[in-house]
Amino acid sequence: MLKIRQPIYDEIRRHGEETYPYECCGALLGRVEGDTRTVSGSVRCRNTRTDSASDRYEIDPVEAVRIQRDARTRGLDIIGFYHSHPDHPAQWSATDLAEAHWFGCSYVITSVEKGKAALTNSFELTGTDENNKKLADEKIEVISK
Amino acid sequence: MPQIQIPSPLRQYSGKQASVEVPAKTVGEALDGLVSQHPELKRHLYTDEGKLRAFVNVYVNDEDMRYLQKEATKLQDGDTISIVPSIAGGY
Numbered sequence A: 001m002l003k004i005r006q007p008i009y010d011e012i013r014r015h016g017e018e019t020y021p022y023e024c025c026g027a028l029l030g031r032v033e034g035d036t037r038t039v040s041g042s043v044r045c046r047n048t049r050t051d052s053a054s055d056r057y058e059i060d061p062v063e064a065v066r067i068q069r070d071a072r073t074r075g076l077d078i079i080g081f082y083h084s085h086p087d088h089p090a091q092w093s094a095t096d097l098a099e100a101h102w103f104g105c106s107y108v109i110t111s112v113e114k115g116k117a118a119l120t121n122s123f124e125l126t127g128t129d130e131n132n133k134k135l136a137d138e139k140i141e142v143i144s145k
Numbered sequence B: 001m002p003q004i005q006i007p008s009p010l011r012q013y014s015g016k017q018a019s020v021e022v023p024a025k026t027v028g029e030a031l032d033g034l035v036s037q038h039p040e041l042k043r044h045l046y047t048d049e050g051k052l053r054a055f056v057n058v059y060v061n062d063e064d065m066r067y068l069q070k071e072a073t074k075l076q077d078g079d080t081i082s083i084v085p086s087i088a089g090g091y
């Protein structure tokens, strides 16, 4: 399960509206306890796939290096990533699965329809290696305040 | 000693450690030292042919080792190596 405070949830959805018709992307920081990932912050990233930004995203690894380093100095970790699907459902694609390598992390997808954020779904990358990985549905609990 | 930052998905194979210190003068020595300390990491970082997996990025501080001298890149005291799997997708 992914627990996320309302302002962060709103922010990642807004990010997808702002970059529409292109995909947005970013990292989710927080802590993991058992099967629950609790998000305490999000970081916007640049989509480096400028060649095909309406249907692809990629985060510059150096951004991930910096985010990982900064998170750790605050006692946090990268616990997931988010991106948007402009005018496509909030479901993972074959490309999303093939390119997912952060096991035990959440991949959050927001569908943005005609510029407005619609559904937001989360999937945990499960499995033990590249050969048996899956993006499994996971519940999002939005915490108000 | 150089420090290697382990990303969250690989920490289950590094004894839950977020960073591992390895005595090494080059990036190659550091990675070899890491997998000898934590052999379970090996198949997640390397292909069966022993090549670093294409989606595994290795950074020395803020530089991609592929644009330095790769495994031969020399390390200074206080250098941090970060292992970061790639993050991408689409629909």
Ligand SMILES: [Zn+2]
Pocket (backbone or CB within 6 Å): A083, A084, A085, A092, A093, A096, A109, B089, B090, B091
């Ligand atoms: Zn996608």
